[in-house]
Amino acid sequence: MSDSQPDxxxxxxxxxxxxTAHLAVEMRHLRYFLAVAESRNFSxxxxxxxxxxxxxxxxxxxxxxxxxxxxxxRTNRRVSLTPSGEALEREARAVLHAVQRAIDAAQSVERGxxxxxxxxxxxxxxxxxxxxxxRRLRARRPGxxxxxxxxxxxxxxxxxxxxxxxxxxxxxxxxxxxxVSVTPMLNExxxxxxxAAHPLASAGVDDLNTLCEHRFIAVEDPTSPxxxxxxxxxxxxxxxxxxxxxVSSVQAQLALVAAGLGASLVLxxxxxxxxxxxVTFELSQLPERPIQLAIHESTHRPALxxxxxxxxxxxxxxxxxxxxxxxxxxxxxx
Numbered sequence: 001m002s003d004s005q006p007d008x009x010x011x012x013x014x015x016x017x018x019x020t021a022h023l024a025v026e027m028r029h030l031r032y033f034l035a036v037a038e039s040r041n042f043s044x045x046x047x048x049x050x051x052x053x054x055x056x057x058x059x060x061x062x063x064x065x066x067x068x069x070x071x072x073x074r075t076n077r078r079v080s081l082t083p084s085g086e087a088l089e090r091e092a093r094a095v096l097h098a099v100q101r102a103i104d105a106a107q108s109v110e111r112g113x114x115x116x117x118x119x120x121x122x123x124x125x126x127x128x129x130x131x132x133x134x135r136r137l138r139a140r141r142p143g144x145x146x147x148x149x150x151x152x153x154x155x156x157x158x159x160x161x162x163x164x165x166x167x168x169x170x171x172x173x174x175x176x177x178x179x180v181s182v183t184p185m186l187n188e189x190x191x192x193x194x195x196a197a198h199p200l201a202s203a204g205v206d207d208l209n210t211l212c213e214h215r216f217i218a219v220e221d222p223t224s225p226x227x228x229x230x231x232x233x234x235x236x237x238x239x240x241x242x243x244x245x246x247v248s249s250v251q252a253q254l255a256l257v258a259a260g261l262g263a264s265l266v267l268x269x270x271x272x273x274x275x276x277x278x279v280t281f282e283l284s285q286l287p288e289r290p291i292q293l294a295i296h297e298s299t300h301r302p303a304l305x306x307x308x309x310x311x312x313x314x315x316x317x318x319x320x321x322x323x324x325x326x327x328x329x330x331x332x333x334x
Contacts, residue, residue, distance in 0.1 A: 022076075172222075190265050217245050217256050
């Protein structure tokens with residue numbers, strides 16, 4: 001080995017230290033460090049963490065080597081923090097507190113002490129029902145942790161079967177899945193919607209065939225009333241829409257309708273999103289679409305009963321506002 005090799009090794013070590021030190025530092029090193037920092041005495045700190053004083057001194061020296069900095073000034077009479085030590089004290093305390101909070105949260109959930117719900121929902125539900133539902137749940141359980149995921153009906157049913165979801169809010173009919181119960185909570189009317197400045201707003205709509213002479217805004221979502229196969233199933237072969245603009249979301253559909261760029265079919269509660277900018281017409285030809293609550297039959301979350309009560313109450317409110325039928329008898333998993 002050449003005389004320069006030790007210097008090369010030390011140089012490589014200095015270059016690698018910033019990238020590798022954090023990999024070697026463990027929670028115990030931070031706990032040992034904080035014990036010394038708070039007691040300013042190695043003997044008392046050793047008693048506090050339950051190890052021998054020489055072993056504690058060795059661990060602190062090891063931590064200083066890993067970080068490449070001196071953390072304590074040691075004299076016969078006292079131990080004090082260096083500026084680097086003061087910086088580490090603040091951050092180490094925050095790290096340990098965060099780790100403990102994470103552990104406590106996980107254990108509390110396992111014991112059923114923390115209420116949390118993961119709910120899937122259709123984009124159509126999110127327009128008017130979801131804000132009311134969240135407000136009511138928050139009022140009943142201020143500490144409730146909610147995770148809301150926009151998903152298709154099929155994705156929700158799969159998530160419930162895999163126990164990734166606690167509940168789902170689904171538009172329309174879905175295929176049954178073992179272990180998952182689906183209960184109608186509200187039947188919403190499908191209505192014709194046009195912008196306030198659209199010619200049909202003043203002329204009126206008394207038959208679906210009226211839409212054939214106007215641009216129609218279709219949504220590429222099978223749950224939407226404006227989904228073309230659904231429209232065709234309502235009107236049969238009688239309806240021949242000549243001008244169709246396709247959009248990928250309900251939000252885009254409503255924006256174009258409100259701008260007066262076409263007519264469409266929406267759920268009765270969705271017109272309130274744009275208020276006076278949208279005019280709706282009820283037709284006897286148009287059916288109702290069920291909004292359904294899906295839950296896994298073995299779900300026993302503490303907040304589930306509050307969710308069911310809130311869904312029922314919001315369904316009743318929407319039913320009164322829009323003249324739709326609410327199904328209030330929603331079962332609770334035993």
